Amino acid sequence: MEQFLYYIKVSLVSIKRAPLPYALTIFILSVGLGVFFANATFYYQLNSDPLPAKSNKLFFPMMLITPYDCNDCRPPRVLSYANVQKLANSDIPSAKAAMYSADGYARLSSSQPPTPVVIRITQRDFFAMFDVPLLHGSFWADDGGRFEILLSRAMALKLFGRTDVVGEQMLLDDKHFSVIGVLNHWQMLPRLYDANGRNHLSPTEDIFLPLETGYDLHYLSKTNSQTFDSTDYRKLSTEGRTGALHQLQYWVQLDTETQQQAYRQFMLNLANDEKAAGRHPAPINNQLTAMRDIVSYFGDESGDIQAFALVTLLFLLVCLFNASHLSLNRYLSNQYEFSLRRALGASRAQLQLQMLADVLLMALFTIVGALLTGYVGIKLMNHLLPGNSLFSSWDIPLLLSLLTITLVCSYLVTLYPSLRASFGTLNQQLKE
Template sequence: MEQFIYYLKVSFVSIKRAPLPYALTIFILSVGLGIFFANATFYYQLNSDPLPHKSSKLFFPMMLLAPYECTDCKPPAVLSYSNIEKLSQSDIPSAKTAMYSADGYLRKNAEQTPMPVNIRITQRDFFSMFDVPLLHGSVWPDNSARLEIILSKATAEKLFGRTDAVGEKLLLDDRHLTVTAVLDDWQMLPRLYDANNRNHLSPADDIYLPLETGYDMNYLSNTQSQTFDDTDYRKLSTQGRTGALNQLQYWVQLDTPTAQQAYKQFMANLAQDEKVAGRHPSEPNNQLVAMRNIVNYFGGESSDIKAFALVTLLFLLVCLFNASHLSLNRYLGNQYEFSLRRALGASRGQLQLQMLADVLLMAVFTIAGALLTGYAGIKLMNHLLPRNSLFSSWDLPLLLSLLAVAFICSYLVTLYPSLRASFGTLNQQLKE
């Protein structure tokens, strides 16, 4: 340890001898790494797996259950209520849920000004399938219609100034509902359970309503709906359950490869039965999309982030090249000192330790500058791409990875000078 402290002192002396080239090296590295940090943050968060222990078991089944003839058509991204009923007849999934989102206005009583809320209209398995944590209360015991509502933690605090709101009465679009549960802090990033139309970039919903109640209250989807007949979307409580009005997304949990294969066969049999019955004349085109592939399936991957990733990587390489060139110039200025140490008996290993001490100092200064630059870059990208602002946080694995990248880059910058100092011809170095 004492020897390493000595190496650090020698590095400080070297810095004082030529502070400007050293500062310029740090600046170039900090800018390159900072911009890389900013883009890497978004890229990492957007491509992360929010449920790594379960995502391989969650699937999005889609079928071409539409009353028209089509060749080579993709299945509709949303299904009708009657389609969901047919897909739900199988007991193969260990959990299953249908859902959609809608807009509404919520308030405590008729005297209060209503506030706009985003409603997730879904079924009880939604909370267990996507690991939604509860802070107070409990989820609905079944999927029947009930005048009950589940609040997010932020919504409960906004309405009541507290989180324990179980049993409270609320008005949702002038309909009286009872709060049965309040969620804990929860935000799936990315929100893969609703990836259609790039909704995976959106924040979590404000409130949660039973699916049957949503239909009874005539809530239409605020993201995507389409009809293939004369169903009146204003009469969801009646026509919406029997007509070809598509607005529902459907998820199933299939825990084993055997279950996955069995459910594919169930979908094939269902499609064939529907075709024979004449309800869906097109050739079957069933899709069972894994959760990790859902964004790509819907074409929702951000080309902007990919383009930024490539540009910032190239920019980082340019910065590394320039910083390495400056570091080499510093070495040439101190070459006689290294040569003299070799002549006095310093081993190549000792010279490498001296270089590592220099790398450590450079990494500390570079990391500080890169974090500041990265933070500024994230703020700028949030301004340019507001929908991606949810994905601008640093978690521990990401931060450790970024620090490791900064250290590796600092080492690469001094690698060539280190090799020149350790393995160059001593006589030639002393002459220079």
């Protein structure tokens, strides 16, 4: 320990002797790493797997069952109610849920001002499939229509001022509903169950309503909906259930490879049956996309973040080269001191230990500078690219990774200069 403190002391003396080159090295490394950290935060969060245990078991089936000859021959990204019924007519999946989202207004009584809410209109299995935690109450008993809703924790607090509100009544778009459950803290990021049109960047919903009730009450999708025939979308409860009005996401849980194969075969059989019945004029194109691949399937990756990731990586390289350059100059300036210590008996290994002390100090200063730069960078990116703002938080694994990267960079920046200073010809170096 005493020796280590001595190395640190020598490093500090060396810094004091030429503070400007050292400060410039720290500044450049901090800027490079800070900018890299800022973008890495978004990149890491956007590409994280919100359900690592299930993301390869949850699938989005899509089929080209539409009443037209196809244009690009890709199945629609949203499904009609009728097609979901056909796809749900199988016992192969362990769980299945159709869903969409809509806007609404909630209040406790008609005399109160309305609170704008986002509603997820879905089925019972949704909660089990996406590991939604329940704080109070229960989920729906089945997939039937009912005037029963579940609230997010934040919405329960906003409307009632408390979370234990099971059994309470409230108004949703002027209709009376009973609260049967309140969810615990839950923010699935990215929200992959609704990835179409970059909706996976949005927060989770405030209120959960049964699918059948949503259709009965004519709630239209707030995101993507398409009509491929003369269906009047205002008549959701009738024409919407039979016509080609597409607005649903549909997820199935297929736990094993056998189940997946069986469901693919089920989809193929269904397509053939539909074709035979004249309801499938387009060529068969069935897709069974896993949740982890859904964003790339829809082509909705964040190009801005990817482009900036490439650029910031190159910028980090520039900064590393620059810091190495500065560090090399600094070590060459101290060449005489290194040589003198070697002449007095210090081994190369001891000089390398001195270098490690330098690295530790440099990493310490750099991590502080990089975190500050990263923080400012994240604020700036949130301001300039607000669509990604939900993905700007740091967590422990991310911070540990950033710390490791800083250590590695500090080591790389110091490695060559210190080796060069330690391995020259002693005689010549002492003469210079």
